Amino acid sequence: MTSVFDSVRLGELPLPNRLVMAPMTRNRASADGVPTPLMAEYYAQRASAGLIIAEASTPNAVGQTYPNITAIHNDAHVAGCVGSPRRCGRPAAGCSSSCSTAGASATPTTAAV
Numbered sequence: 102m103t104s105v106f107d108s109v110r111l112g113e114l115p116l117p118n119r120l121v122m123a124p125m126t127r128n129r130a131s132a133d134g135v136p137t138p139l140m141a142e143y144y145a146q147r148a149s150a151g152l153i154i155a156e157a158s159t160p161n162a163v164g165q166t167y168p169n170i171t172a173i174h175n176d177a178h179v180a181g182c183v184g185s186p187r188r189c190g191r192p193a194a195g196c197s198s199s200c201s202t203a204g205a206s207a208t209p210t211t212a213a214v
């Protein structure tokens with residue numbers, strides 16, 4: 102019988118097990134959205150999951166609707182996001198980012214509505 106601890110291939114991704122972590126914003130980025138060492142530690146503690154879907158990252162400054170959420174719209178954000186899986190000791194781990202649109206509040210033309 103198949104177990105959640107059995108490996109599986111998810112498209113291009115070979116996963117060591119079938120445990121997939123749902124994205125959960127932890128509000129541990131810096132005030133301007135750069136991932137922090139505390140976040141790397143958080144993901145390292147969960148690195149035995151088959152796949153981690155990382156917390157939502159906002160694609161622009163207007164969409165930073167909560168304090169200390171991760172962002173992905175400048176070089177420091179990108180470097181931090183790429184570095185976190187490396188720092189958690191599993192450079193080949195399945196780690197996917199997710200994008201937070203924050204609905205109309207993230208769109209400059211509608212943010213003031």
Ligand SMILES: Cc1cc2nc3c(=O)[nH]c(=O)nc-3n(C[C@H](O)[C@H](O)[C@H](O)COP(=O)(O)O)c2cc1C
Pocket residue numbers: 123124125126127155156157199
């Ligand atoms: C504290 C917290 C933070 C969350 N952050 C995100 C997030 O960043 N992106 C996302 O897509 N879902 C986020 N979610 C939703 C969860 O991934 C999950 O889909 C949701 O909690 C439903 O699962 P449940 O019924 O088992 O709680 C968050 C949920 C919680 C409780």
